Amino acid sequence: MNSNINILKTEILSNNWYTLKKVTYEYRKKDGSTQVQQREAYDRGNGAAILLYNLQQKTVILTQQFRLPTYINGNETGMLIEVCAGLLDKDNPEDCIRRETEEETGYQVTEIKKVYEAYMSPGSVTEILYLFIAAYEPQMKIAEGGGVEHEQENIEVLELPFEKAIRMIETGEIKDAKTIMLLQYLQLKNIL
Numbered sequence: 001m002n003s004n005i006n007i008l009k010t011e012i013l014s015n016n017w018y019t020l021k022k023v024t025y026e027y028r029k030k031d032g033s034t035q036v037q038q039r040e041a042y043d044r045g046n047g048a049a050i051l052l053y054n055l056q057q058k059t060v061i062l063t064q065q066f067r068l069p070t071y072i073n074g075n076e077t078g079m080l081i082e083v084c085a086g087l088l089d090k091d092n093p094e095d096c097i098r099r100e101t102e103e104e105t106g107y108q109v110t111e112i113k114k115v116y117e118a119y120m121s122p123g124s125v126t127e128i129l130y131l132f133i134a135a136y137e138p139q140m141k142i143a144e145g146g147g148v149e150h151e152q153e154n155i156e157v158l159e160l161p162f163e164k165a166i167r168m169i170e171t172g173e174i175k176d177a178k179t180i181m182l183l184q185y186l187q188l189k190n191i192l
C-alpha cells in the first residue's frame with residue numbers, strides 16, 4: 001500500500017484477449033498537495049522466461065516466432081529471436097516455465113534456477129516476468145517442441161553457440177529484452 005495514492009476509479013477500456021484499464025487516482029505530491037491523474041495499464045497477467053544452456057557444447061537454446069507488435073513497429077519480417085517464455089495462467093512461475101520449456105523447445109529440464117524478477121514495460125504493462133536459467137543435455141530432448149497447435153504457435157527452436165548469441169545482441173539480430181538480460185546473466189556470472 002502507498003498512502004500517497006488513492007485509487008478513485010478503474011474503467012475497463014478493452015476486455016478482449018487481455019484487459020486494458022484506465023485508472024483514475026489521487027496522487028499526493030512531496031509538498032502535500034494532491035492532484036488527480038489518469039493512466040492506462042495493459043494487463044495480460046504475468047510471465048516466465050528461461051534460458052537453456054549446455055556447458056560442454058557452450059550452446060544455448062532460443063526460439064524464433066512471429067511477433068505481431070514488433071511487425072507493426074519496424075521489425076521488417078516480424079520474426080523475433082527469444083528465450084523460451086510463456087504466460088503464467090494459474091501456475092506458479094516454476095511450474096509454468098517447466099511446461100513452456102517442454103511445449104516450446106521439447107526439452108525436459110531437471111534443475112532450474114530463478115535469477116531475476118523484472119517489470120518489462122512499467123509505464124504501460126502490468127506484467128512482472130520471472131526469469132530462469134537451466135542446464136540442458138541432448139538426452140533431455142523428449143519432443144519436437146514448436147509450441148501448442150491449438151494456440152497457433154509456430155515456434156522454431158534454435159541451438160546456437162553462446163558466443164554467436166552474444167554477438168547477435170551487438171549486431172541487433174537479437175532485440176528482445178528478456179533474452180538480452182539472460183544471455184548477459186550467463187556472461188556476467190561466467191557460467192558459459
Ligand SMILES: Nc1nc2c(ncn2[C@@H]2O[C@H](COP(=O)(O)OP(=O)(O)O[C@H]3O[C@H](CO)[C@@H](O)[C@H](O)[C@@H]3O)[C@@H](O)[C@H]2O)c(=O)[nH]1
Nearest residue numbers: 017018046047048049085086087100127129151152153178
Ligand atoms: N487469438 C489470440 N491469441 C493470442 C493473443 N495474444 C496472445 N495470444 C496467444 O496466446 C499464447 C500465449 O503464449 P505463451 O507462450 O503463453 O506466451 P508468450 O506470448 O510467449 O509470452 C511470453 O513472452 C512475452 C513477450 O516477451 C512476455 O510478455 C510474456 O511474459 C511471456 O514471457 C500464444 O499462443 C499467442 O499466440 C490475441 O490477442 N489473440
Ligand SMILES: [Mg+2]
Nearest residue numbers: 084085086104
Ligand atoms: Mg511463448
